[in-house]
Amino acid sequence: MNKLKLIIKREFLAKVKNKSFIVMTLLxxxxxxxxxxxxxxxxxxxxxxxxxxxxxxxxxxxSDAFEDSDVVKYIxxxxxxxEEAREKTKEFYYGLLVIPxxxxxxxxxxxxxxxxxxxxxxxxxxxxxxxxxxxxxxxKIAQLQIDVDKIKSIETKVTIDAENFSGEKSSKIGSxxxxxxxxxxxxxxxxxxxxxxTSVMRSVIEEKTSRIIEVIISSVKPFQLMMGKIIGxxxxxxxxxxxxxxxxxxxxxxxxxxxxxxxxxxxxAQMAPEMVQQMQNSSNNDLxxxxxxxxxxxxxxxxxSFIIYFLGGYLIYSSIYAAIGAAVDSETDTQQFMMxxxxxxxxxxxxxxxxxxxxxxxxxxxxxxFPLTSPIVMLMRIPFGVPxxxxxxxxxxxxxxxxxxxxxxxxxxxxxxxxxxxxxxYKEIYxxxxx
Amino acid sequence: MNxxxxxxxxxxxxxxxxxxxxxxxxxxxxxxxxxxxxxxxxKTSLIRIINQITLPDSGTVYLDGEILQxxxxxxxxxxxxxxxxYKSMKVGEQALYLAQLKGMSKEEAKxxxxxxxxxxxxxxxxxxKIQELSKGMAQKVQFIVTVMHxxxxxxxxxxxxxxxxxxxxxIKDEILNLRNEGASIIFSTHxxxxxxxxxxxxALINKSNKILDGKVKDIKQQFKTNQFEVGLxxxxxxxxxxxxxxxxxxxxxxxxxxNDDLRLLFSLKSGETSKDLIEFLNNKAQxxxxxxxxxxxNDIFLQSVASNK
Numbered sequence: 001m002n003k004l005k006l007i008i009k010r011e012f013l014a015k016v017k018n019k020s021f022i023v024m025t026l027l028x029x030x031x032x033x034x035x036x037x038x039x040x041x042x043x044x045x046x047x048x049x050x051x052x053x054x055x056x057x058x059x060x061x062x063s064d065a066f067e068d069s070d071v072v073k074y075i076x077x078x079x080x081x082x083e084e085a086r087e088k089t090k091e092f093y094y095g096l097l098v099i100p101x102x103x104x105x106x107x108x109x110x111x112x113x114x115x116x117x118x119x120x121x122x123x124x125x126x127x128x129x130x131x132x133x134x135x136x137x138x139x140k141i142a143q144l145q146i147d148v149d150k151i152k153s154i155e156t157k158v159t160i161d162a163e164n165f166s167g168e169k170s171s172k173i174g175s176x177x178x179x180x181x182x183x184x185x186x187x188x189x190x191x192x193x194x195x196x197x198t199s200v201m202r203s204v205i206e207e208k209t210s211r212i213i214e215v216i217i218s219s220v221k222p223f224q225l226m227m228g229k230i231i232g233x234x235x236x237x238x239x240x241x242x243x244x245x246x247x248x249x250x251x252x253x254x255x256x257x258x259x260x261x262x263x264x265x266x267x268x269a270q271m272a273p274e275m276v277q278q279m280q281n282s283s284n285n286d287l288x289x290x291x292x293x294x295x296x297x298x299x300x301x302x303x304x305s306f307i308i309y310f311l312g313g314y315l316i317y318s319s320i321y322a323a324i325g326a327a328v329d330s331e332t333d334t335q336q337f338m339m340x341x342x343x344x345x346x347x348x349x350x351x352x353x354x355x356x357x358x359x360x361x362x363x364x365x366x367x368x369x370f371p372l373t374s375p376i377v378m379l380m381r382i383p384f385g386v387p388x389x390x391x392x393x394x395x396x397x398x399x400x401x402x403x404x405x406x407x408x409x410x411x412x413x414x415x416x417x418x419x420x421x422x423x424x425x426y427k428e429i430y431x432x433x434x435x
Numbered sequence: 436m437n438x439x440x441x442x443x444x445x446x447x448x449x450x451x452x453x454x455x456x457x458x459x460x461x462x463x464x465x466x467x468x469x470x471x472x473x474x475x476x477x478k479t480s481l482i483r484i485i486n487q488i489t490l491p492d493s494g495t496v497y498l499d500g501e502i503l504q505x506x507x508x509x510x511x512x513x514x515x516x517x518x519x520x521y522k523s524m525k526v527g528e529q530a531l532y533l534a535q536l537k538g539m540s541k542e543e544a545k546x547x548x549x550x551x552x553x554x555x556x557x558x559x560x561x562x563x564k565i566q567e568l569s570k571g572m573a574q575k576v577q578f579i580v581t582v583m584h585x586x587x588x589x590x591x592x593x594x595x596x597x598x599x600x601x602x603x604x605x606i607k608d609e610i611l612n613l614r615n616e617g618a619s620i621i622f623s624t625h626x627x628x629x630x631x632x633x634x635x636x637x638a639l640i641n642k643s644n645k646i647l648d649g650k651v652k653d654i655k656q657q658f659k660t661n662q663f664e665v666g667l668x669x670x671x672x673x674x675x676x677x678x679x680x681x682x683x684x685x686x687x688x689x690x691x692x693x694n695d696d697l698r699l700l701f702s703l704k705s706g707e708t709s710k711d712l713i714e715f716l717n718n719k720a721q722x723x724x725x726x727x728x729x730x731x732x733n734d735i736f737l738q739s740v741a742s743n744k
Contacts (some may be wrong), residue, residue, distance in 0.1 A: 006535050014524070211519030215580070218486040218513040219536040223506075418488070420517070431450055 005230050011232025016239065025240045027246040051124065054089045056098040059108060061180065062099055063136035072124065078079075095120055097128060103142070105136055134295045178383040179356040184354045185306055185379035188241075190345055193375070195311050196237045197321040201334065204228055204325030204417070213352055213417045222414040227406070230318045234311060241310070245303065298383065298411065301383035305391070306380050312398035313375030317341065319402070319409035326416030333423050348373035351379045369394045371401035408433075438497075439459070439464045439588050439619040440485065445479050445494030454480040455491070456643040456669070462619055462636070467610070469634035469651075470623040471534055471732075478623050479516065482590055485621075486513050499587065509538035512586035515591045516623075518577055520565045527561035530580055537584045544583070551579040555605075555671045570597050578606060581614060589613060590621045595629065607633065627733040639736065641743045651732070658730040659684055660702065663709060664688050665717065666724030667697045682715065685708075690704050 015021055050070075054077045057063055067073035075093070078087040082098060089096035102108035110131065114120060141148055204226075207213045215226055324337045328375030348367065355364040359381045368378035368386075372392045378386065415432040416424070424432075440462040443711065447455040455477045462468045472478050475534070483489045485496060496503040498510060521529055525579060527548070534544035552558045555575055558586060565573055574597045594610065595603045611633065614620055621636060630637065638648035647654065669675045675697070679685055689699040697720075701712060716722055 004535055010532055014521075073661040180522065206521075210522055211515075212515045212521055213520070214488070214517055215513070215533065215577075216536065217488050218511070218515070219508055219533070418483075 004224050004231075006226025007220065007225060008232040008235070011203065011229050012235050013201070015233055015236040018078045021236065021240070025243050026247075029244050029251065030240040033251050035161065045352035051094040052092070053095050053097060053124070054085060055099065056080070058082075058101040059099050060101075062132070062135055063140060065131055067131075069127075072127065075344065084287040089115065090117065094124075099132075105140055109136055112238045119325045142172045156417055168327045175384075180382040181302065182356050182359075182380040183352065185302060185382070187349065187428070188350055189310055189313060189375050189379055192237055192241070192310055193317045193345065194316055194342075196233050197289070197318045200229055200233050201235070201321040202331065204322050204413075205328065205331055205334075208326070208417060209330065217417070222411045222417060226322050226410055226413050230322060233318065234314055237310065238307060238316065241306065247393075298385070302379075304380060308395060309375035309379050309398070312371075312395065312402055315402040316371065316398070317345070319406045323409035323412040323416065326413040327419075327424050327429055328425070330421060337368075345376065348376035352377050355380050356384075365390065369397060371397045374398055437463055439499055440621070441500075442485070443495045443496040443497070445481070445484060445491045445496065447477075447484065447491050449491070455484075455495070458637045458640065458643075458645045460645065460648060462621060464619055465614060465617060466635040467614055467620045467633050468621055469630045469637035469638055469732075470621055471641035471736060472534045472638070475489065477643045478640055479592070481640070482513070482515075482621070482623065485588075485590065486511060509584060510557070510587045511683045514577065514581040514589075514591045514594055516596075517663070518574075518578060519732065520573060520580075522566040523564055523671075526563050526565060526576055526586065529565065530576065530583070532581045534583055539584050547583045547585075548579070551583055555579065559727075562646045565730075566638040570600055571599060574598060578609070586618065588619050588621065590623075593626075594622070594624070595626060600614060627731065627736065630732050637729070637732065639739055641740050644743075646743050647735075647739050648732045649707075654735060655691075655729055658735050660728070660730070661705075661707075663701045663703065663712060664690065664724065664726050664728055665699050665701060665722065666692060666718065667699065668694070668723055669697065669720035672697055678719060679716075683712070694723070698724070700728070707720075717735035 012241070017221060029332055052071060052075055052077050053066075053072045055062070055066065057078045060078075063078070068074060077088065077096070080088065085096055095114055098113045100108065100111045100113075102111060106108050109132070138148065141151060156291075207216065218425065281366065320341050324334055324341070327337070328334050350362060351367045351373065355361075355367070355377055358364060364377065367373045368381055368390065371394075374397065378391070378394050398421065412429055418427075437462040440460075442458060442460045445455055445458050446453070458477070458481060460468075460470075460481075470478050470481070480489070484491050485503075485555070487508065501507070524532075530548050531544050533549070539547070543700065548556075552561065557572070557575060560568065560572070560576070565576070566574070581591075589610075591610070594606060596605060607640055610620060610622075614718045616693070622630070624630060631729060634651055636648070637654065639646050649657075650705065667675065679699070684702050684704075686700050686702075688700045690698055692698050703709070703712065709725075713722070713725065
């Protein structure tokens with residue numbers, strides 16, 4: 001036991017003292033946040049640009065349809081005529097909207113054209129479309145001689161307050177966020193398994209190529225060495241994850257403070273429905289709402305299930321990686337064995353994408369129980385709430401598989417580490433199992 | 436109990452390949468035991484079994500009279516032929532780690548390491564990484580790591596490879612020192628002159644079987660062919676040769692002489708002694724040289740392996 005501890009310590013330190021580990025651990029969260037801020041910044045920069053749209057209204061009915069907004073201004077060039085307006089727009093404006101003269105409003109709605117130098121942005125087009133639709137609708141109402149006020153009075157705005165049976169509020173933004181959180185965590189586990197599994201494999205190959213292996217296993221059992229390696233690397237992985245979570249938490253807290261969401265969230269439980277509605281209606285509060293929803297995620301459950309599934313998945317895969325490392329002489333020889341190992345992981349990621357669309361469907365259930373894919377798929381489901389029996393079944397399956405896998409890998413490892421010179425075939429490896 | 440190690444009827448198969456077939460050896464305490472054999476004979480398999488890296492299919496190994504058990508690891512020091520160290524780990528750190536794996540406490544290991552590092556004058560290497568050292572320097576560290584826990588039984592597989600003659604000598608002296616301090620040493624090498632020089636006992640393994648073992652002296656006695664090499668000065672070489680040929684079976688020796696004497700190799704028949712030969716020759720010529728031809732370990736090796744084909 002004491003020797004196992006020594007090996008774990010060495011492997012852990014060897015990994016953690018590595019420069020690339022330190023850089024990755026500290027820089028990654030900053031990079032993610034930096035990227036996030038950059039996107040926001042660029043978006044705002046983009047939005048700051050004011051677009052001027054000229055229009056020629058030959059029908060003479062739309063002059064009051066276009067109200068200037070923060071980012072789009074409208075200018076009436078009807079007096080110039082189409083040709084001159086085109087020339088002018090080409091030079092000075094973002095685009096030219098031409099509304100032809102027409103007797104019937106229905107015909108008119110199909111004859112409107114937008115000219116521009118570049119392909120117009122979709123948001124601009126749809127905002128113009130909605131303005132036109134609104135105006136045409138009002139005109140039609142007038143034509144039919146219906147009282148506009150009466151129509152307005154029957155318009156009702158409905159906001160559904162979604163809430164599950166345990167009383168947690170959810171919203172559209174919330175479920176999008178869940179998708180992101182689930183997808184993100186699933187992807188993170190995928191990355192962690194591959195990064196740390198490969199790291200175990202490298203370390204095994206290193207011991208083989210530096211020929212220290214025989215010195216070591218004349219002091220300890222191969223199984224101890226393999227487990228020490230696997231556990232040492234796992235601890236480095238968990239350390240990295242915890243550091244990321246802490247940095248992420250601090251950054252989230254900082255952003256929260258900066259945008260002043262703190263007090264709102266603390267009273268979220270007692271928040272009056274009007275307030276929620278008010279918040280949802282006001283677009284300025286989007287970011288606040290997102291931060292609000294982040295706080296509503298089952299973060300603690302996600303954190304612990306990440307650790308459990310990372311450990312389970314990692315133990316299964318890293319023992320396979322260790323066996324591969326032991327079977328070959330150099331990293332270039334690993335290719336033929338890597339494919340079948342990566343397959344289930346990649347499938348899990350693909351399945352995961354459909355899972356976040358339908359987190360409780362049969363496919364989601366099957367793949368979140370199957371131990372080679374469950375670490376990724378189950379983690380993607382967790383933000384949407386998973387019944388306890390499924391969680392427990394999947395964890396039990398995971399543990400049973402990992403014990404079997406470690407046993408199996410240890411047999412290959414034991415023989416493989418002392419084999420030099422030839423690249424083994426699957427058939428040969430099968431023979432090793434019986435030595 | 437006079438044997439530090441006793442291997443009894445050990446067999447080991449890898450699939451259909453037999454690596455060791457019913458091999459038994461005994462290593463007496465305080466001796467240097469040469470384990471010889473051509474490449475692929477099964478030496479490494481045997482050494483790995485002694486180190487408990489692999490288990491024998493059948494047969495028993497005793498260390499100091501006890502059946503070999505995992506805790507015996509700390510009494511054995513092993514320098515494998517395929518050796519190496521962690522390249523990116525510091526020398527001192529690494530030596531401490533390996534010592535602790537052998538069951539030493541950290542303090543004890545530090546003390547021992549200090550002693551050895553001073554002895555080899557390499558104290559300033561402590562914080563260097565192995566990749567910064569030359570191969571010979573790394574080998575020195577490797578040697579220290581092998582012996583620092585004062586094992587009862589030391590196993591060296593080609594210990595001199597990678598050393599220049601000066602350092603090889605240093606290592607040789609250290610090995611002899613360790614033997615004098617009471618350690619027993621198994622020594623596997625293809626360098627026959629060092630076997631000749633150092634080993635008290637040898638065992639020869641060929642094609643998975645032990646074909647020869649015992650005290651080097653006894654084996655040589657056994658392989659002795661009653662041959663004598665003689666140098667003779669005489670004015671009339673022709674006559675002398677004729678006289679000799681009439682009485683003894685003789686051939687020209689391969690050694691060249693510096694003073695133009697006649698170098699001959701006499702093979703005595705049973706019953707004839709060196710005394711008879713000297714008396715016969717003394718009357719005929721001046722004897723400048725007279726030695727009994729004792730087979731070298733190299734000869735014995737070649738001869739035994741050839742006859743085992």
